[in-house]
Amino acid sequence: NAGVTQTPKFRVLKTGQSMTLLCAQDMNHEYMYWYRQDPGMGLRLIHYSVGEGTTAKGEVPDGYNVSRLKKQNFLLGLESAAPSQTSVYFCASSYSRRWEPQHFGDGTRLSIL
Amino acid sequence: GENVEQHPSTLSVQEGDSAVIKCTYSDSASNYFPWYKQELGKGPQLIIDIRSNVGEKKDQRIAVTLNKTAKHFSLHITETQPEDSAVYFCAASLYQTGANNLFFGTGTRLTVIP
Numbered sequence: 001n002a003g004v005t006q007t008p009k010f011r012v013l014k015t016g017q018s019m020t021l022l023c024a025q026d027m028n029h030e031y032m033y034w035y036r037q038d039p040g041m042g043l044r045l046i047h048y049s050v051g052e053g054t055t056a057k058g059e060v061p062d063g064y065n066v067s068r069l070k071k072q073n074f075l076l077g078l079e080s081a082a083p084s085q086t087s088v089y090f091c092a093s094s095y096s097r098r099w100e101p102q103h104f105g106d107g108t109r110l111s112i113l
Numbered sequence: 114g115e116n117v118e119q120h121p122s123t124l125s126v127q128e129g130d131s132a133v134i135k136c137t138y139s140d141s142a143s144n145y146f147p148w149y150k151q152e153l154g155k156g157p158q159l160i161i162d163i164r165s166n167v168g169e170k171k172d173q174r175i176a177v178t179l180n181k182t183a184k185h186f187s188l189h190i191t192e193t194q195p196e197d198s199a200v201y202f203c204a205a206s207l208y209q210t211g212a213n214n215l216f217f218g219t220g221t222r223l224t225v226i227p
Contacts, residue, residue: 042117043202045214058214096213099164101147107155
């Protein structure tokens with residue numbers, strides 16, 4: 001049972017380039033989330049999805065887009081990367097029932113030069 | 114939105130001593146409070162959680178207390194061991210139909226000295 005798997009683990013981009021981060025979960029969870037983690041700021045929610053075909057904005061959505069075409073996958077896209085998007089990105093998933101814990105992947109470390 | 118503050122940012126204890134990490138939250142409607150442990154290069158891992166209808170919860174050496182009136186909750190680790198060294202995050206959540214989003218504190222780096 002792999003849980004939540006994120007690819008790639010590391011990536012370096014130049015300003016203005018685009019890329020997509022992939023999150024896959026094998027727990028049949030309805031909800032999925034993307035967070036970013038910056039030093040001294042904890043984790044902040046970027047976007048989330050409450051089911052296949054749905055997406056919604058979190059605390060810091062600007063500069064990112066997401067898609068959830070399949071229940072098990074949640075993609076995070078950067079259309080035109082900026083140095084301010086240098087961060088560690090975490091994906092999480094959970095059941096939709098009240099008080100269900102979120103399960104996290106091991107992150108993608110992204111550097112924008 | 115919800116604002117979660119966490120203290121201290123760093124904490125060093127001798128092996129066998131207790132460690133306490135405290136968090137406050139701003140939205141009185143928040144009703145779920147998980148604690149996560151994050152080791153270097155890994156994602157956060159849930160260690161314990163508490164719901165708003167419970168004042169205290171314990172799991173072996175780990176306990177969490179919740180004071181809804183004061184809007185604060187705390188993590189207590191007893192008999193600390195070197196493998197407890199990690200960064201710990203508190204979080205608060207307001208469950209709403211169609212959303213179960215977490216708001217995190219800024220983390221506490223715990224070092225257990227052998």
